[in-house]
Amino acid sequence: MELWMTEFQTKNLGLTTRIKETLYSGKSNFQDIAVVESEQFGRMLVLDGVYQTSIFDEFVYHEMIAHIPLFTHPNPKNVLVIGGGDGGSIREVVKHPTVEKAVMVEIDGLVVEVSKKYLPEIAEAMITNHPKLDLRIDDGLKHIAEIEDHYDVIIVDCSDPIGPGEGLFTYEFYKNVNKALKADGIFVQQTESPFIHTELIQRAWKDISSLFPITRLYLAPIPLYPSGTHCFTLGSKVHDPLTLDTGKMTELNTRYHNKDIQKSCFALPNFIQKILK
Numbered sequence: 291m292e293l294w295m296t297e298f299q300t301k302n303l304g305l306t307t308r309i310k311e312t313l314y315s316g317k318s319n320f321q322d323i324a325v326v327e328s329e330q331f332g333r334m335l336v337l338d339g340v341y342q343t344s345i346f347d348e349f350v351y352h353e354m355i356a357h358i359p360l361f362t363h364p365n366p367k368n369v370l371v372i373g374g375g376d377g378g379s380i381r382e383v384v385k386h387p388t389v390e391k392a393v394m395v396e397i398d399g400l401v402v403e404v405s406k407k408y409l410p411e412i413a414e415a416m417i418t419n420h421p422k423l424d425l426r427i428d429d430g431l432k433h434i435a436e437i438e439d440h441y442d443v444i445i446v447d448c449s450d451p452i453g454p455g456e457g458l459f460t461y462e463f464y465k466n467v468n469k470a471l472k473a474d475g476i477f478v479q480q481t482e483s484p485f486i487h488t489e490l491i492q493r494a495w496k497d498i499s500s501l502f503p504i505t506r507l508y509l510a511p512i513p514l515y516p517s518g519t520h521c522f523t524l525g526s527k528v529h530d531p532l533t534l535d536t537g538k539m540t541e542l543n544t545r546y547h548n549k550d551i552q553k554s555c556f557a558l559p560n561f562i563q564k565i566l567k
Contacts, residue, residue, distance in 0.1 A: 295326060297341045299516040300486060305341070307331060313408050318400035325408040331514055333409060335376055337401070340450055343376050344514050348412055351480075352378035353547040354510040354555065355522055359443050359478045360386050361539055361552055362524070362531040366442040369393070370470070372430035372458065374447030375401035377413035383445070384415050384422045385542050392422045393441075399427040431457050437470040444471060446479035459490065461497040464525070468501045474528040477502070484509070484562045485517035495566050498525045506531055507566060508555040510546075521562075532556060 296306040307328045314325040324336040332345035343351065356379050360366050367390045371379050375396040383392045394416075396402055402425070405413040415423050426433070434444075444467055448458040457463060458479070467477050481487070481494050491507070499505035502525030512520045524531065536549040558566075 295328070295336070297336075297339060303486075303516070305514075305516075307334075314404055316400065316404070318398050320398045323398075323400060323404055325404060334514075335401075335405065335409060337449055341514050342449065343378060343409070343412065345409070345411060347513050348376075348378050349545040350510050350512050351515075351520065352382050352412070353544050354508070354551075355379055355445055355447055355478060355480060356382035357542070357544065357547045358508060358522070358531065358552065358555065359445065359476045359524055360389070361536075362526065362529050362534055363443055363474070363476050364529065366476075367391070368440065368442050370395065370434075370441045370444045372434065372444070372446045372448065373397075374445070376405040376409055377402070377416040379445055379447040380420075380423060380425075381412065381415045382544075384420050387540060389422055391424060392420075393424045393426065395426050395428050395430045395433045397427070397429050402427070431463060431466075434463065434466045434470050439470075439472055441471055442475055444475070444477045446477070448480065450482070459494060461500075464494075464497050464501055468525070468527075471527065476524065476526045476529060478522055478524045481507070481521050481523045483516040483519055484521050484565060485519060487516070488565055491521065491523070491565060494523055498523055502526055504528070504530050506556055507558065507562070509558070509562075510555060 293309040295309050296304040298304045307330050310327040312326050316323050321338045326334050334344040335342040369392045371394045380394045406417050504526040506524045
């Protein structure tokens with residue numbers, strides 16, 4: 291008997307993949323958690339029925355959410371990752387030689403433990419207790435509300451704006467992020483698919499651009515996510531990624547991100563430019 295899993299990305303669209311076996315299935319205080327072995331994407335983390343990451347294409351998402359803001363900032367020493375319980379974003383953050391401390395605040399400790407066991411390639415920094423990593427099982431909303439003028443870069447690696455991730459897409463949250471950043475700080479958040487989540491992108495763009503003098507949206511192809519095209523929204527107080535001298539960038543061990551993509555990802559099709567206007 292064949293086993294298939296479908297993520298319903300809208301009421302009219304689903305992504306279905308053949309499953310070899312279910313490696314883990316459980317429930318935390320916040321959500322249903324599963325790890326499955328799929329034919330197409332390899333091992334996948336699934337939260338409340340929504341595909342979160344896969345061994346097949348995770349490197350695109352994690353490299354793009356981490357390296358774009360970290361290279362844009364000239365000297366990122368103190369970095370915060372909110373969410374990112376699979377460990378992929380923090381794995382990329384600690385690669386940067388300037389980073390001295392990388393705080394990761396994840397609300398669901400079971401996601402961390404499951405990822406360490408079943409997704410070791412992604413959770414590498416958490417498994418090895420990387421010396422730069424300060425992992426805290428806590429509420430990111432609460433943490434950010436209590437901090438001021440502290441971080442150089444804040445990365446919001448959140449799930450969809452439902453359940454635990456809902457509060458991470460509000461004006462109040464973005465205002466607290468701005469407060470928690472230093473005077474030349476940079477913030478980035480994943481903001482879903484420009485083909486499917488137009489209203490969310492417009493709302494986030496409006497809120498973020500009202501707080502940050504430099505606001506940019508950039509793209510990456512991620513097959514696992516709705517429509518295969520994903521976007522990220524960056525807010526910066528001083529540093530503009532479009533004026534970055536990429537010739538000074540340090541070479542890192544990456545599979546997707548490079549000097550050319552650091553700039554080209556900000557080139558937006560006309561229909562997305564229209565969305566933002």
